[in-house]
Amino acid sequence: MKDKVCVLGAGSTKxxxxxxxxxxxxxxxxxxxxxxxxxxxxxxxxxxxSNVFGVADKQxxxxxxxxxxxxxxxxxxxxxxxxxxxxxxMFREAYANIAAGFYDCVLGLGVEKITHTGTTQSTTLFxxxxxxxxxxxxxxxxxxxxxxxxxxxxxxxxxxxxxLANVAVKNHENGILNPKAHVQxxxxxxxxxxxxxVASPLKLYDCCPFSDGASAVILCNEEFAKKVGRPYVEVxxxxxxxxxxxxxxxxxxxxxxxxxxxxxxAYKMANITPKDIDFAEVHDCFTIAEVIxxxxxGFFPKGTAVHAIREGxxxxxxxxxxxxSGGLKSKGHPIGATGIGQVVEVFExxxxxxxxxxxxxxxxxxxxxFGATGASSAVHIFRRVG
Amino acid sequence: MELLAQAQQFISLEGWDKEGxxxxxxxxxxxxxxxxxxxxxxxxxxxxxxxxLRCGHIMLETIYYCEKCFGNKFEPVEFEGIGNMVTYTTQDxxxxxxxxxxxxxWVVFKVDNAPFRVSGFLPGVKSAKGLSIGTxxxxxxxxxxxxxxxxxx
Numbered sequence: 001m002k003d004k005v006c007v008l009g010a011g012s013t014k015x016x017x018x019x020x021x022x023x024x025x026x027x028x029x030x031x032x033x034x035x036x037x038x039x040x041x042x043x044x045x046x047x048x049x050s051n052v053f054g055v056a057d058k059q060x061x062x063x064x065x066x067x068x069x070x071x072x073x074x075x076x077x078x079x080x081x082x083x084x085x086x087x088x089x090m091f092r093e094a095y096a097n098i099a100a101g102f103y104d105c106v107l108g109l110g111v112e113k114i115t116h117t118g119t120t121q122s123t124t125l126f127x128x129x130x131x132x133x134x135x136x137x138x139x140x141x142x143x144x145x146x147x148x149x150x151x152x153x154x155x156x157x158x159x160x161x162x163x164l165a166n167v168a169v170k171n172h173e174n175g176i177l178n179p180k181a182h183v184q185x186x187x188x189x190x191x192x193x194x195x196x197x198v199a200s201p202l203k204l205y206d207c208c209p210f211s212d213g214a215s216a217v218i219l220c221n222e223e224f225a226k227k228v229g230r231p232y233v234e235v236x237x238x239x240x241x242x243x244x245x246x247x248x249x250x251x252x253x254x255x256x257x258x259x260x261x262x263x264x265x266a267y268k269m270a271n272i273t274p275k276d277i278d279f280a281e282v283h284d285c286f287t288i289a290e291v292i293x294x295x296x297x298g299f300f301p302k303g304t305a306v307h308a309i310r311e312g313x314x315x316x317x318x319x320x321x322x323x324x325s326g327g328l329k330s331k332g333h334p335i336g337a338t339g340i341g342q343v344v345e346v347f348e349x350x351x352x353x354x355x356x357x358x359x360x361x362x363x364x365x366x367x368x369x370f371g372a373t374g375a376s377s378a379v380h381i382f383r384r385v386g
Numbered sequence: 387m388e389l390l391a392q393a394q395q396f397i398s399l400e401g402w403d404k405e406g407x408x409x410x411x412x413x414x415x416x417x418x419x420x421x422x423x424x425x426x427x428x429x430x431x432x433x434x435x436x437x438x439l440r441c442g443h444i445m446l447e448t449i450y451y452c453e454k455c456f457g458n459k460f461e462p463v464e465f466e467g468i469g470n471m472v473t474y475t476t477q478d479x480x481x482x483x484x485x486x487x488x489x490x491x492w493v494v495f496k497v498d499n500a501p502f503r504v505s506g507f508l509p510g511v512k513s514a515k516g517l518s519i520g521t522x523x524x525x526x527x528x529x530x531x532x533x534x535x536x537x538x539x
Contacts, residue, residue, distance in 0.1 A: 134504070138506050138507040144475045155473075247494060
């Protein structure tokens, strides 16, 4: 790598049901990130945009439209899609271009608007992110796919529905402290267990909501960050992984190979181990996903995460706080934005703007985000500076 | 003249000898896409796979290069579309195109005697409680609307 890469600014809209157009949502987050970095649009040399369902709000080829409306129509843009992992996959490309020395400063923006389509159409659109010939085309929804993963995990490791509910309760507990969160509601294990079944064995509170929203970051090299003189966070590890697209093609349904590979690369690049991570934002689209993630990321041995969660190890004051932002479960899941939203949380934590959800004395943080049932993953590791 | 003869042959098979007919069938089979071949087998209750001529690895017909050695010369192998469920779910919110079906399960099953699993649509399942991992299913057909149709056996 030629240059050290830094996050100099970050901003998010509220996640939830938003009335603005997808472009306005994108611009609002971009403006927050630009202002927080202390730069002007004129400093941005390229724009990386992640989005999946722009067509549902009558807009594709989104990058030039967003950059034009930021007053920088001459700046080259690229729109990236990798299902629910679009944000982190895009972040990796933006990171790589700064690290390689192509640019000094870029905008990384993730955006989604989906809630206006209604539950059935959203469910259908999401099913297009699966290996459709074998999954969506045979009637599988995303809750269904993760329910099948949950059933395999629960059978293999003797976990139960209450174990999954513990994840939801913890993430909602964190999300209450996040003013940008979509579902700011305290829930109990009983609430989860009594909520309607969406896809057996997953119930409503095991599932993240469909959300609108945008998150943006300003990425730059170290020289640029120092010149601006604002607080920044260093990106010290980046990994990408891939898994067979269809669940049927995985030898072991209870692990996500793309997460394991991406994490190994990121830890190696950062020259640290899972034990060094002070908190992590992981992809909890469904409660079972968080259980599997934190094993695949090396925080807990296979089959033991549910015990650690039950004992409080993943709470904000636990051994390894997971999803202090509230995660996808409570903060929400605007799928094109989610991976960048995780970086926004890390940035706010490290520059002292996370309020009551701050993880004290944290030095290293990890973000993990995947597409579909984990066909594509990216893991990034960050270090507090100063 | 040649075109006219070809047209006549397509309109009527009169005048074709058995060898010619067989060649045409082979050509038609060759012209099917990978997924069309898979679907044709599914309609006969089978799962179509390919055996790599270089290393012998067996994989689903829909994969274009050998997963082990990356060879692309295969011999087709059909398996009986029968196997045990590896995992499954029932859903209360179905994607578009599936609203008109009675409750169903989406199922992953291990194909007997094959080294792979396949997913399918199992209609008529009122509750997940009626199923369990290990339940035996078989392929009944392939529906353009609902994909690989299964039934319990």
